[in-house]
Amino acid sequence: MLDISNPRYVDKCLKMPHAKKVGYFLIENEKIFVAIQENEDCYFNKNQKELVEKYQNQIYPKDFHELSRAIVVESELFIGDTKLTCSVLNDGRRVIKDTSLFNALDRTRKGETRIEGFPPIIGSKTIAGLLTEMYPEQIETITPFEVAEFNGKTGKWYDANTIPIICDIYMEAEKQGLIKSGQQHVLEKAKILLRSLAKVGITALIDEATNYQDIRGKDELQILLEKFISEELRPYSREFKSDYFEQLFRLYKLPYDPTTTKRPRYFAGFTNKYVYDMLPPNVWEKLDEKNPLIYNSEKNRSDRKYRLHQYLSEENGLKFLREHLEGLVTVMKLSQGMDDFKEKFELVYADKLKTLGRMQSQYQLTLDMID
Template sequence: MSEQTPQSRGGEARAEKLTAEQKSEIARQGAKTRWEVDRTLPKATHAGKLVIGNSEIPCAVLPDGTRLLTQEGFLGALGRSTKPKGRSQQPSEDLPPFLATVSLSSLITDDIRAATVPIVFRTPTGGKALGYRAELLPKVCDLFLEARRLNLLTAQQQQIADKCEILVRALAQVGIVALVDEATGFQDERERDALHQLLSLYLSEEKLAWARRFPNEYYRQLYRLRGWSWPVGKAKTPLVGTLTNKIVYDRLPDGVLEELRKRNPTEPGTGRRKWKHHQFLSEDLGQPDLRDHLLQLVAIMRISKDWATFMVHFEDAFPKPGAQLSLLLEDAD
């Protein structure tokens, strides 16, 4: 039995003097404190399993966008025990055991030291977990490979270096952040955020006053290519709007036409839109982009003898991923 210190003997003496009610209250307060701390832990919005080489690493994304690899999965990928013991199960500013060795000390940077502090978080299902920032994995791999090159490793560390080499090769094509996003499904959220940022710049917060954006030459060429007679007066065939959506608005950045349809819906009963789509494009980005597109479009129209020829030139100039030329040519029939 280990020798007791004066502090430990004093603590035991104080505990013996406590009543059952006092002990119960202390335990209750301790549980309350732990619950309040746990309640403030960030809860992952996305989670999944990242497969790198022969390793399968649970990963997660926090609300602030931090990508994490669970401590257990991280250690397993390095060939270490996935059940850390002692203090490594708790958040600590000390280096983890696999880095806290004399042989590696000269290679430990402040950046790595800061990244090795595990983050306590809650999984989407409510469980409590420890994780390392995903960016730490390639850094640790680079460190071990550099240590191997310098002949600094012990026999046990050589095994970790071998694992790191496999991981580095697997990560060579795709970054760790992109892999985590794919594994957790967070790339969908990232794409939505990117689209939102684009639309906020491309579209106007308020509808702009009407101004002529489509030159008459555009409509004249459209009628010529379709073999239609030029209309008397202002009325144009309703098909003009459908074709304009296809060859103009649908070739603006992805998501723009869909958002325009939301902001400028068709009127019940008439099926017509109250405003022109271009009135919702921003003056800084949307309107100039529309103008440039129309200038190129009219030039292609002029060199085309008919609609079918135009669509071939159009697809060459403005290719859209996944579009099939045969579908676009249907309007020429």
């Protein structure tokens, strides 16, 4: 159940990294942008506060429109000498900014003919007819849509598959002798794009331009500690919810900004001690081994390449992590500060800490016997 009774405000709600979903409420043709957290709390933009207060009693879940969101910074992609602006969405779609797609085809939007019932990239009845004939099921694919951009704003974007579809249609138009003189420059651009895409697919080009391949991670690893350690690097998921970080900032008496993922470095020490150290002793050693700290000379600090939980197995590792975090966040919420939290943690997890202590002793004894 959405909680609209106590609205919260941030500078850019669409930029909140831990939001369950982002979008807007459409009320009387007004778009009220919102980020909805895992606990159904709603965050709105500060500059829309008056609008939220005006319609607060008229906001209902049925009026919510979810937006796809960009998960990487928009980047420039060059196909030959043609520059495109691209990104990747949370649902895996690779997208091209609408203005750059028009530029890529050497077209201007101002004053161009719009064909009723077709997306704006289709600028003539001839092209519209060929689209219906060749790709009748792809009209939605090549229709621009609103995206929550990485910078917290919104913009119109096209599915990247629009490019080969449009190029193919123009090539067919030439084959049938349907290209008019005013479309010749678009045809030439389409040929250049299609030739380039024949060598490397659009998906691979966007992944390279945005460095998205570094996020996907598909490195195969040997099987270690089967119950807790995953056989391969798991795709990134948000296992640490916003509640965890909100409470962590509160316990350390720091202001919490839900629109950023920047954290004090000592938060990692808290997470290691109160989360990962609660795993069986040998599990932590293997996580550290698989995903070691790597020194970055440019930043003058050491970081891990991936999130530690990406190496936990679904059946046991992640199940343990999720259940532990649920209980831990409850203890955090009941604590007034760090000293109070430490006392409550020792009390709540006393039996578990004793068990871990015995496991650690047995594990160390086993290692000594092997040596």
